[in-house]
Amino acid sequence: MTSTPHLALPLLAAAQAQKHVTHNEALASLDALAQLSVKERGRTTPPTSPTEGDRYLVGSGATGAFAGHEGKVALYDSAGWRFLEPRAGWLAHLESESIVIVHDGEQWQDLGRFCGTIDRVERLGIGTLPDSLNRLSAKLNAALFSALSVEEGGTGDLRFVLNKAGAANVLSQLYQRGFSGRAETGLVGSDDFSIRVSPNGAQWFDAMVVDGSSGVASFPQGAANIPRPNLIINSSFRVNQRNFAGGALASGVYGFDRWKAGPGGCTVARAADGTVTLTGPLDQVVDVVHVSALAGRANLGGVTLTLSVQDPSASLPVTVGTRAATIPAGSGRRSVTVTLDGNETGHVTVRLQPSAPCSFQQVKLEIGSFPTPWLGEPPAIEELNCRRYYQPVPLIGASSTILASFGQRVATNVIDIPCPLPVPMRAGPAFVTSGPAWTAAAPTGNQIGFYNNSTASWTVLTGSFIVSTAAMASPTATTIRLLATSAFSATAGTSGVLHLGSSASIALQAEL
Numbered sequence: 001m002t003s004t005p006h007l008a009l010p011l012l013a014a015a016q017a018q019k020h021v022t023h024n025e026a027l028a029s030l031d032a033l034a035q036l037s038v039k040e041r042g043r044t045t046p047p048t049s050p051t052e053g054d055r056y057l058v059g060s061g062a063t064g065a066f067a068g069h070e071g072k073v074a075l076y077d078s079a080g081w082r083f084l085e086p087r088a089g090w091l092a093h094l095e096s097e098s099i100v101i102v103h104d105g106e107q108w109q110d111l112g113r114f115c116g117t118i119d120r121v122e123r124l125g126i127g128t129l130p131d132s133l134n135r136l137s138a139k140l141n142a143a144l145f146s147a148l149s150v151e152e153g154g155t156g157d158l159r160f161v162l163n164k165a166g167a168a169n170v171l172s173q174l175y176q177r178g179f180s181g182r183a184e185t186g187l188v189g190s191d192d193f194s195i196r197v198s199p200n201g202a203q204w205f206d207a208m209v210v211d212g213s214s215g216v217a218s219f220p221q222g223a224a225n226i227p228r229p230n231l232i233i234n235s236s237f238r239v240n241q242r243n244f245a246g247g248a249l250a251s252g253v254y255g256f257d258r259w260k261a262g263p264g265g266c267t268v269a270r271a272a273d274g275t276v277t278l279t280g281p282l283d284q285v286v287d288v289v290h291v292s293a294l295a296g297r298a299n300l301g302g303v304t305l306t307l308s309v310q311d312p313s314a315s316l317p318v319t320v321g322t323r324a325a326t327i328p329a330g331s332g333r334r335s336v337t338v339t340l341d342g343n344e345t346g347h348v349t350v351r352l353q354p355s356a357p358c359s360f361q362q363v364k365l366e367i368g369s370f371p372t373p374w375l376g377e378p379p380a381i382e383e384l385n386c387r388r389y390y391q392p393v394p395l396i397g398a399s400s401t402i403l404a405s406f407g408q409r410v411a412t413n414v415i416d417i418p419c420p421l422p423v424p425m426r427a428g429p430a431f432v433t434s435g436p437a438w439t440a441a442a443p444t445g446n447q448i449g450f451y452n453n454s455t456a457s458w459t460v461l462t463g464s465f466i467v468s469t470a471a472m473a474s475p476t477a478t479t480i481r482l483l484a485t486s487a488f489s490a491t492a493g494t495s496g497v498l499h500l501g502s503s504a505s506i507a508l509q510a511e512l
Helices: 019-033 288-295 379-387
Strands: 041-043 055-058 073-077 080-084 091-094 099-103 108-110 124-126 136-138 170-177 180-188 193-197 205-210 247-249 266-270 276-279 282-286 304-310 316-320 323-327 333-339 348-352 358-367 390-392 395-397 401-411 414-420 430-433 447-452 465-469 477-484 495-500 506-509
Touching: 282 288, 304 316, 304 323, 316 333, 316 358, 323 333, 348 358, 379 390, 401 477, 430 465
Parallel strands: 041 055, 124 136
Antiparallel strands: 055 073, 073 080, 091 099, 099 108, 170 180, 180 193, 193 205, 247 266, 266 276, 276 358, 282 348, 304 333, 304 358, 316 323, 316 348, 390 506, 395 401, 401 414, 401 495, 414 477, 430 506, 447 495, 465 477
16 A cells, blocks of 8 residues: 555655655655645636645646646645645635535535534524624525425425413514514514504504404504495485585585584585585584494594595695695595694584685594595485484475374364484484465465364464474474464364475574
């Protein structure tokens, strides 16, 4: 045997002359291979100015002095280039890449290829340095976790498990910008799953919380695409029991149901597509009883409210209670948010008050700090809500109508007509009439007449008359009293029905 089996170091022969040459060659090879560190790998041409002791891994297609030595360790010493054949298990530090590589008997491989198990690593950094807090740190652009398939010996599933010590501890994923928190998901201080966000890393808002014991989700800040209750009644201006044709309204006069002109009056109209055009102040008084029914609150004192409209054509000045603001013009849902004083515990007046014509649709007042989509009520429900504040007496017919209740001549100058109300009113109502004239024939226009069924004739009025109530009206019923200054024809106790002309009206009002 002329050389060692692993490093191929030359051995001295018996009675060999110039033993020092062989010995020095073995030392030089040992110096080159022990604690092997190479400049670079894949080198195909020798460097122009090598330094003694420089080592390279020769790449394929090598030329010049490296030709024919692909895969070997090239060592430069005073005698020129020497080439050492690597063996399986050799380790080398690759200086150009700051990594350790291993030869597998055929080629050089990264050390990680042979690290099937790494146990009890105190810290690990990938592309960056770990520290005492972040003991596993990575700086990279992408990370992939893929399930081990059944064919590869796995199950095909992939579960990423995180565990915390106790319910009060934090188990979360924190999302940052510039190392300042902006969002967090997980079990933050409890066993309820939550999603929270922050504008600055210091102030946090819970966007969603899922109760760990029931699975019920809540949205503490609200949800922009889930409509909240609208505190405005007749927000689309569709209900029009007074048959308002649109136009000018004097201060305090109602047009479309629940909407009345503010100080100085206004001009308002509604197009077939629901677009409302308004100039001047228009008010709706929000009933605290209505608020309680929709929102479960006794009043709106100290509450944050958002008032919004759809597609305002111009800036729309508004007031909500004592707070003034302006809804900006633009397409889509446009809004303002105000917070009422704590002492605003009564009914709250909402006023829309553009000084020049402004068109919009779908008014909405809601509790919360941002607008949610407008959702209309079914027509029947919307009208029933309006009838709590104003409703015509029940009539039958079209151009000439009949009051849907029988009346009785109870005295010489009195006809009483009991009138139950289809919808209970907010409070005991007052009568509002068109100021009709009396006729002893089938009425037309703004006329009324009483047909006496007992005598099969129209009742004749002597003198003038007024429409009043027999007693204080209740929210559920009233008695219409026709009171003559002199007398009605026929005898007491006879009964009949009241007829109204096409423009005559009798209504009950309990507006705020």
